[in-house]
Amino acid sequence: GGHRRAGVVLLGGSQVAADGLIHGAQMADMTPTILALCGLEAASEFDGVTLRSIVSAKDRSPRARSQPNEKEKVYREEEEAEIASRLANLGYF
Numbered sequence: 001g002g003h004r005r006a007g008v009v010l011l012g013g014s015q016v017a018a019d020g021l022i023h024g025a026q027m028a029d030m031t032p033t034i035l036a037l038c039g040l041e042a043a044s045e046f047d048g049v050t051l052r053s054i055v056s057a058k059d060r061s062p063r064a065r066s067q068p069n070e071k072e073k074v075y076r077e078e079e080e081a082e083i084a085s086r087l088a089n090l091g092y093f
Contacts (some may be wrong), residue, residue, distance in 0.1 A: 011037075016054060025051055 009022070009030070016037070028048030035042045036050045075083065 011054060013037075022051060022053055 007027070009025070026048060028046070029051050030048065032042035032046055032048045032050045033054055036055045042048070042050065
């Protein structure tokens, strides 16, 4: 894996519905999509979305809901700005 904007995702198995390229997917979409493939619904706090073109129709009705981490660190505005600046210097923004 690299840290580039464009990437490759390979999925296989009976649950995977798509063949070919998926346009517009983001790294943040991977967790909700993988959870959906496992029959779980992503918490609403997640940034990404389930890539419906990957998840087959039979897996679109989740059996359970994942829970957000209650111990998640909440950053102050100044801390978020510092993190964003550091990420930008690394080429993420």
